[in-house]
Amino acid sequence: xxxxxxxxxxxxxxxxxxxxxxxxxxxxxxxxxxxxxxxxxxxxxxxxxxxxxxxxxxxxxxxxxxxxxxxxxxxxxxxxxxxxxxxxxxxxxxxxxxxxxxxxxxxxxxxxxxxxxxxxxxxxxxxxxxxxxxxxxxxxxxxxxxxxxxxxxxxxxxxxxxxxxxxxxxxxxxxxxxxxxxxxxxxxxxxxxxxxxxxxxxxxxxxxxxxxxxxxxxxxxxxxxxxxxxxxxxxxxxxxxxxxxxxxxxxxxxxxxxxxxxxxxxxxxxxxxxxxxxxxxxxxxxxxxxxxxxxxxxxxxxxxxxxxxxxxxxxxxxxxxxxxxxxxxxxxxxxxxxxxxxxxxxxxxxxxxxxxxxxxxxxxxxxxxxxxxxxxxxxxxxxxxxxxxxxxxxxxxxxxxxxxxxxxxxxxxxxxxxxxxxxxxxxxxxxxxxxxxxxxxxxxxxxxxxxxxxxxxxxxxxxxxxxxxxxxxxxxxxxxxxxxxxxxxxxxxxxxxxxxxxxxxxxxxxxxxxxxxxxxxxxxxxxxxxxxxxxxxxxxxxxxxxxxxxxxxxxxxxxxxxxxxxxxxxxxxxxxxxxxxxxxxxxxxxxxxxxxxxxxxxxxxxxxxxxxxxxxxxxxxxxx
Amino acid sequence: xxxxxxxxxxxxxxxxxxxxxxxxxxxxxxxxxxxxxxxxxxxxxxxxxxxxxxxxxxxxxxxxxxxxxxxxxxxxxxxxxxxxxxxxxxxxxxxxxxxxxxxxxxxxxxxxxxxxxxxxxxxxxxxxxxxxxxxxxxxxxxxxxxxxxxxxxxxxxxxxxxxxxxxxxxxxxxxxxxxx
Numbered sequence: 001x002x003x004x005x006x007x008x009x010x011x012x013x014x015x016x017x018x019x020x021x022x023x024x025x026x027x028x029x030x031x032x033x034x035x036x037x038x039x040x041x042x043x044x045x046x047x048x049x050x051x052x053x054x055x056x057x058x059x060x061x062x063x064x065x066x067x068x069x070x071x072x073x074x075x076x077x078x079x080x081x082x083x084x085x086x087x088x089x090x091x092x093x094x095x096x097x098x099x100x101x102x103x104x105x106x107x108x109x110x111x112x113x114x115x116x117x118x119x120x121x122x123x124x125x126x127x128x129x130x131x132x133x134x135x136x137x138x139x140x141x142x143x144x145x146x147x148x149x150x151x152x153x154x155x156x157x158x159x160x161x162x163x164x165x166x167x168x169x170x171x172x173x174x175x176x177x178x179x180x181x182x183x184x185x186x187x188x189x190x191x192x193x194x195x196x197x198x199x200x201x202x203x204x205x206x207x208x209x210x211x212x213x214x215x216x217x218x219x220x221x222x223x224x225x226x227x228x229x230x231x232x233x234x235x236x237x238x239x240x241x242x243x244x245x246x247x248x249x250x251x252x253x254x255x256x257x258x259x260x261x262x263x264x265x266x267x268x269x270x271x272x273x274x275x276x277x278x279x280x281x282x283x284x285x286x287x288x289x290x291x292x293x294x295x296x297x298x299x300x301x302x303x304x305x306x307x308x309x310x311x312x313x314x315x316x317x318x319x320x321x322x323x324x325x326x327x328x329x330x331x332x333x334x335x336x337x338x339x340x341x342x343x344x345x346x347x348x349x350x351x352x353x354x355x356x357x358x359x360x361x362x363x364x365x366x367x368x369x370x371x372x373x374x375x376x377x378x379x380x381x382x383x384x385x386x387x388x389x390x391x392x393x394x395x396x397x398x399x400x401x402x403x404x405x406x407x408x409x410x411x412x413x414x415x416x417x418x419x420x421x422x423x424x425x426x427x428x429x430x431x432x433x434x435x436x437x438x439x440x441x442x443x444x445x446x447x448x449x450x451x452x453x454x455x456x457x458x459x460x461x462x463x464x465x466x467x468x469x470x471x472x473x474x475x476x477x478x479x480x481x482x483x484x485x486x487x488x489x490x491x492x493x494x495x496x497x498x499x500x501x502x503x504x505x506x507x508x509x510x511x512x513x514x515x516x517x518x519x520x521x522x523x524x525x526x527x528x529x530x531x532x533x534x535x536x537x538x539x540x541x542x543x544x545x546x547x548x549x550x551x552x553x554x555x556x557x558x559x560x561x562x563x564x565x566x567x568x569x570x571x572x573x574x575x576x577x578x579x580x581x582x583x584x585x586x587x588x589x590x591x592x593x594x595x596x597x598x599x600x601x602x603x604x605x606x607x608x609x610x611x612x613x614x615x616x617x618x619x620x621x622x623x624x
Numbered sequence: 625x626x627x628x629x630x631x632x633x634x635x636x637x638x639x640x641x642x643x644x645x646x647x648x649x650x651x652x653x654x655x656x657x658x659x660x661x662x663x664x665x666x667x668x669x670x671x672x673x674x675x676x677x678x679x680x681x682x683x684x685x686x687x688x689x690x691x692x693x694x695x696x697x698x699x700x701x702x703x704x705x706x707x708x709x710x711x712x713x714x715x716x717x718x719x720x721x722x723x724x725x726x727x728x729x730x731x732x733x734x735x736x737x738x739x740x741x742x743x744x745x746x747x748x749x750x751x752x753x754x755x756x757x758x759x760x761x762x763x764x765x766x767x768x769x770x771x772x773x774x775x776x777x778x779x780x781x782x783x784x785x786x787x788x789x790x791x792x793x794x795x796x797x798x799x800x801x802x803x804x
Binding site: 086107158 | 652662663782801
């Protein structure tokens with residue numbers, strides 16, 4: 001018999017199980033049905049059909065009782081599903097904005113009703129006559145400006161950082177150039193333009209003038225500056241005037257010159273660029289330092305002129321009211337590190353000090369100094385060929401030299417502690433003069449050698465320049481070298497005639513030789529059409545000699561430049577030459593970061609040591 | 625939106641991705657000789673996880689175009705004739721701004737390793753390509769009429785104006801600004 005056991009087929013979820021006595025307590029009167037478990041589809045109480053078997057157990061009465069069910073209600077826990085919303089939304093985005101002066105200028109121009117036409121297409125400038133650099137080559141590496149470290153305001157840094165590459169800026173502005181600038185010159189412009197403190201210390205002949213003028217030009221065009229004062233040695237004023245006409249023909253310049261009334265008027269003119277010479281600054285000090293006079297930029301050419309901080313010139317230029325200070329020099333260190341410190345007193349007062357080692361000086365100055373040499377940037381520049389021409393004096397000249405030296409040394413010895421450095425110098429100069437020309441006989445082994453060399457120069461149709469530190473030596477040479485039709489360029493030639501002399505030397509093929517003093521012709525002259533340089537006597541300072549050599553070996557030089565350094569054997573000249581070599585090492589130390597190989601400067605002991613003399617007093621710093 | 629001045633100018637907009645901070649947008653407005661008039665850059669933007677999942681392949685246009693480019697262009701004081709970008713995803717901003725947005729195509733550039741600026745690959749955007757001088761350009765096909773508008777507006781700009789060079793400036797400026 002199949003029994004449907006409600007305890008197993010129906011479970012009250014609330015009770016968990018059917019009561020144990022559910023069927024056992026069924027009424028006895030009910031017959032026991034033969035049933036199979038019904039197919040129950042609903043468990044509602046009213047429809048419940050319960051099947052059960054009844055067994056004759058003597059408990060019918062009990063079986064006849066109706067079954068009792070306990071009903072418990074179970075609540076199904078089926079709440080509605082929760083919804084989670086994920087916001088995508090816009091993320092907050094902050095913007096930093098920078099507006100630049102060019103915008104202000106454009107808006108002002110627009111207000112004034114000025115139309116700003118786009119720059120006209122213009123032909124590419126021709127390449128430099130000696131250069132093979134092409135536009136295509138340069139496009140590969142654009143020159144960008146970099147803000148110097150001393151500019152801290154982000155807006156100012158971005159202003160320079162976002163300027164276009166220098167070459168495309170120059171191309172887009174209506175700026176004409178006689179020649180394509182070299183890449184290193186563009187780098188020089190990118191260096192100068194953003195700087196308030198700068199020393200452009202390129203080797204002579206690399207075009208510092210052009211770089212300075214172009215930087216000034218761009219600053220004027222962008223209205224970053226409106227008033228510029230350029231100070232240079234007097235002989236170079238006409239050179240600057242000429243270079244401005246060449247590289248910035250649209251920029252009006254005023255040369256400060258003439259009598260005081262005229263100069264007073266010139267100082268007051270609103271010209272964007274004024275050019276004055278160092279000598280004049282002292283005379284116009286009162287006008288220059290007027291409380292109302294201010295320059296956006298002051299540029300010092302040949303700034304080694306202010307290396308001596310105590311000099312009047314240095315004090316005056318440092319007193320000029322200005323916002324930017326640039327120094328141009330090919331020789332930032334002529335004698336000692338103090339030269340550089342002196343220049344920086346103008347560029348950035350107090351930035352460098354005597355307490356700093358050469359390496360510290362070099363590190364500190366590096367941010368503000370740009371120094372390139374021809375060897376590094378003009379790889380296609382014709383070479384300089386140095387010839388140290390050791391000359392044996394004639395017996396007579398040798399004898400004159402020997403007597404003069406012995407006599408001079410004897411006198412110095414007798415002077416004992418009263419001998420000064422000046423006394424030693426006098427002897428040095430005397431001996432150098434004898435090495436040039438024997439005062440007794442007029443003989444000159446150097447002249448003989450020079451004459452022989454010049455014959456070769458003239459025969460080949462070339463030109464040569466001869467340097468000496470003495471005018472009288474040059475005049476003597478002029479007389480002796482008449483066969484070569486020499487020209488003279490020195491302190492006794494009136495400045496007004498000097499430009500004409502240069503032009504005569506440049507264009508007259510019969511003029512093979514120009515005799516130049518280190519003082520008058522050491523700087524600013526462009527004599528790149530000369531293939532030979534003769535240093536008839538030696539200067540104390542290698543930087544001065546370099547300047548002289550670079551009159552010929554500079555941009556535009558058509559071929560190799562041969563430099564002949566005359567050296568009278570066994571004389572003071574050889575001893576001086578050793579000193580020059582050591583000074584050159586000093587320069588290399590500061591600008592290469594290497595430790596100095598020797599004590600800086602030329603001590604008094606060393607000067608006296610030229611003649612094996614004992615130094616009478618303590619050390620002095622520099623003697624030349 | 626800032627008041628926009630009518631000065632002959634061109635806009636350049638790019639987005640730089642920094643692995644640590646996210647996306648930086650930079651917008652440079654130049655006059656016709658290439659000098660900067662204004663520059664705007666955003667604080668870094670990083671997509672959250674939900675955006676990454678839900679935007680899927682449209683995330684780059686959303687971030688580059690809708691979020692960054694639109695915000696930057698609206699900040700400009702000058703309304704440029706055209707805004708150039710070097711990233712396709714930026715073109716999505718076109719529907720939100722009223723200045724033509726053009727892709728300056730750098731055909732010569734191969735994707736350099738470690739170049740973070742194009743690491744989010746935009747979905748395939750249908751482009752209408754054309755050229756200005758030797759410079760290939762493209763606009764979103766949805767803004768195909770911009771082509772003639774752009775060519776007209778560039779008619780007096782020097783043909784050798786390098787439309788790719790300013791993006792290098794923007795990247796450097798963003799790096800400089802983020803250091804500050």
